[in-house]
Amino acid sequence: MGGVPAKPQSFIMTKEHRRYVEFASAVRRSKTIGLCYGPAGIGKTVSALRLSNWNTIAPELTRVHWEDADAKLAAACARSGTVFHTARVGASWRHFRDDLGLDMYCFGRVVALDVERRTGQKTRGPSQVELVVVDEAERLNAAFLEWLRDEFDCNAMGVILTGMPGIEKRMSRYPQLYSRVGFAHEYRPLQKEELVFVLQRHWRKLGLEMNEDEFTDAQAIAAVVRVTGGNFRLLQRLFAQVERVMKINELSSLTEDVIEAARSTLVIGAT
Helix, strand or coil: CCCCCCCCCCCCHHHHHHHHHHHHHHHHHHHEEEEEECCCCHHHHHHHHHHCCHHHHHHHHHHCCCHHHHHHHHHHHHHHHHHEEEECCCCCCCHHHHHHHHHHHHHHHHHHHHHHHHHHHCCCCCHHEEEEEECCCHHHHHHHHHHHHHHHHHCCEEEEECCCCCCHHHHCCCHHHHHHHHEEECCCCHHHHHHHHHHHHHHHHHHCCCCCCCHHHHHHHHHHHHCCCCCCHHHHHHHHHHHHHHCCCCCCCCCHHHHHHHHHCCCCCCC
């Protein structure tokens, strides 16, 4: 079995997540290959985990044999229809094939067994997998991609390859795979209006109420926009430091100076 992903923080339904769901639905319906790309930390993986419900499904798949799966797990798999996999650094083609292949087989058999129990009709396990999402896809070499293409051809399912900007150009070097790409989706950072909505939640966690019409809050918001550029991961890291700065200094208001003090403690690389 592939690794079980860490449980994410509370989920925020954003416009970018809705766009991602629409993209994934199109890939699933068309049974084609889709490319999703965007800078690190903007929410691509979180959206894929939410779509697939993999944080709930994966631990159960690792604990039970598919023949022992209960109705709750079978229902979760049937609703999801999606297998999520993170490509490992330095993994061999054989490990990639075994990990993802086993997840697909067990997932498919859990759904198929439930169908057989309810209808008495035999079904093929892998055909129950409607969509496979491979995260960190830039780690895959030609052998990995050729195996994945073969699985795509044999099982009539959708595949989403997720990675950093430029993955769409890299995949064009593999014409057999690239000819099967039906959709490309750019996952974008939060825009200012939506970022303000997210910031309201962070203000509340600090026991504060945001008022955009107040000069101090407006300055703090502008500082956050400038520092994070709408990057989700950087936003989470920044506010962890904001909370620490405010607690150490016994502050009761969030100002531009607090944001700058928190920023100074972060190592901010290219995203």
